[in-house]
Amino acid sequence: MQNVKGTYDFFGNEQAIRRKVENTLRTLFELYDFDEMSSTILNELDLLTSKYAGGDEIVKEMYRLTDQGERRLGLRYDLTIPFAKVIALNPGIELPYKRYEIGKVFRDGPVKKGRLREFLQCDADVVGVAGPEAEAELMQLAAEAFRRLELPVVIRWNNRRFLGELLAAIGVPEERRNAVILTLDKIAKIGREEVRRELSDQGLETEIVGGVLRLLDLGEADRGVEALAERYDLPGGGGAGEVRALGRLLEALGLNGICRFDPFLARGLSFYTGTVYEIFDASGEFASSLGGGGRYDSIIGQLVGREDLPYPTVGLSFGMESIMAMLAKREIDLPQPQALVIPIFGATAPALAAAGLLRAGGVRTSVELSGRKLKKSLAGAAARGIRYVILVGEDEAAAGQVRLKDMDRQTEEALTAEEALTRIGGRIEQTACE
Incomplete structure (x- = not known):
């Protein structure tokens, strides 16, 4: 071929x-x-x-x-x-x-x-x-x-x-x-x-x-x-x-x-x-x-x-x-995600929902769907220069929250998805699902 x-x-x-x-x-x-x-x-x-x-x-x-x-x-x-x-x-x-x-x-x-x-x-x-x-x-x-x-x-x-x-x-x-x-x-x-x-x-x-x-x-x-x-x-x-x-x-x-x-x-x-x-x-x-x-x-x-x-x-x-x-010989900085959403223990649906809200707010967002262990996913985000990682599990979903990690500041806090969007710098918009 x-x-x-x-x-x-x-x-x-x-x-x-x-x-x-x-x-x-x-x-x-x-x-x-x-x-x-x-x-x-x-x-x-x-x-x-x-x-x-x-x-x-x-x-x-x-x-x-x-x-x-x-x-x-x-x-x-x-x-x-x-x-x-x-x-x-x-x-x-x-x-x-x-x-x-x-x-x-x-x-x-x-x-x-x-x-x-x-x-x-x-x-x-x-x-x-x-x-x-x-x-x-x-x-x-x-x-x-x-x-x-x-x-x-x-x-x-x-x-x-x-x-x-x-x-x-x-x-x-x-x-x-x-x-x-x-x-x-x-x-x-x-x-x-x-x-x-x-x-x-x-x-x-x-x-x-x-x-x-x-x-x-x-x-x-x-x-x-x-x-x-x-x-x-x-x-x-x-x-x-x-x-x-x-x-x-x-x-x-x-x-x-x-x-x-x-x-x-x-x-x-x-x-x-x-x-x-x-x-x-x-x-x-x-x-x-x-x-x-x-x-x-x-x-x-x-x-x-x-x-x-x-x-x-x-x-x-x-x-x-x-x-x-x-x-051809010039190096171009390829666009990278502003945020990476990682589902915890198979919480795919709430992770995709959180990613959808971020994207609707203008944030370029990637979702970790490879099933890698959390440690490897975080290392991959650091290697790509992704500052924000959002962790979503069943417990977070039940509480209506996500965990936002700031890879630069090495901080982590529980927030609503809307609050995480604002923290990252996106804009709140009404989504089609809502």
């Missing part, structure tokens, strides 16, 4: 880390006024394989299935397309609309550190804002999230329209630009020579391939938007204008140190229409992306059959498994 390749079970310290990350992000999303959404895991195959969806590479990794009605379905491979479907199916949603979702997605792809086949995604999206304010807010949120997680990161960003304008100035035909953009996005992984080979295999003329390589060879000082716009005589508006506007916002927010412009960043998904960004470990020790996103203004309108319908949308996705991999 074994797990399916690329799937894992999480418990103990590892699950505690995962919950801490989720709670940190959930708290931030709500501070930024994002509404929570839960979209469907099962989706129509036609939706997931649509030309407006994730692209050929992701579709190859999709899990496909057929239900008993012979309907062709697929498991979601991201949270973006299901989100776009929700907006398309609910035209009454008031815009701008901000949503977040944390849920599992599935991809039948290669397995490596930080990349699984069943994994958690965490997305935030804004639909209905056409300007760079939405991108700036999401990048601001990302920077704050990693600050809270104590992970130094760099957010690389670019604009797909701007990169397209650069390629047009070099002479790359419009029908080839998307393929060239996806090749340039892999420069850090495959290197310059492999990029040259891929560009040649795409049927580009030698002169154009040379122009693209010369663009790649520019030094850091020549990769700024102003230097590139001047070198390639780009128009003042368009993608270059969008880069300038977002750059000014990031500088005003004090984010230009962590957010770095990268004119070759494109991200692998073909649906991005403008700004794109990707998050990396600032130390460079962890190579996998820690998150990313960008603007995809066309998907929702295309899904509803109205490509002219404006649904400007920007998204951010946290690479949860990569984040977990970076945090």
Whole structure:
């Protein structure tokens, strides 16, 4: 018996880390006024394989299935397309609309550190804002999230329209630009020579391939938007204008140190229409992306059959498994009970009743049900750092009391269960049984 390749079970310290990350992000999303959404895991195959969806590479990794009605379905491979479907199916949603979702997605792809086949995604999206304010807010949120997680990161960003304008100035035909953009996005992984080979295999003329390589060879000082716009005589508006506007916002927010412009960043998904960004470990020790996103203004309108319908949308996705991999060595203090209830001589029912009252009062409570001797139970409580132990026997139950032991002070006294609850620091509430 074994797990399916690329799937894992999480418990103990590892699950505690995962919950801490989720709670940190959930708290931030709500501070930024994002509404929570839960979209469907099962989706129509036609939706997931649509030309407006994730692209050929992701579709190859999709899990496909057929239900008993012979309907062709697929498991979601991201949270973006299901989100776009929700907006398309609910035209009454008031815009701008901000949503977040944390849920599992599935991809039948290669397995490596930080990349699984069943994994958690965490997305935030804004639909209905056409300007760079939405991108700036999401990048601001990302920077704050990693600050809270104590992970130094760099957010690389670019604009797909701007990169397209650069390629047009070099002479790359419009029908080839998307393929060239996806090749340039892999420069850090495959290197310059492999990029040259891929560009040649795409049927580009030698002169154009040379122009693209010369663009790649520019030094850091020549990769700024102003230097590139001047070198390639780009128009003042368009993608270059969008880069300038977002750059000014990031500088005003004090984010230009962590957010770095990268004119070759494109991200692998073909649906991005403008700004794109990707998050990396600032130390460079962890190579996998820690998150990313960008603007995809066309998907929702295309899904509803109205490509002219404006649904400007920007998204951010946290690479949860990569984040977990970076945090894996951290030790988290697992939550421990505030109180342990021990039944004496089989007084299980009154012990469970006392525990129920404590729990109703907000006290995390464990009941000793293993049948161990009292001495071992008390030693176990001390080892776990449980301060309060409540002993319940038939005599105590008959008197309407419990015996409360304070393990720190080494005291013991007979009290009612309500008095013990107050002593521990809980709150008195009317229980369902009462």
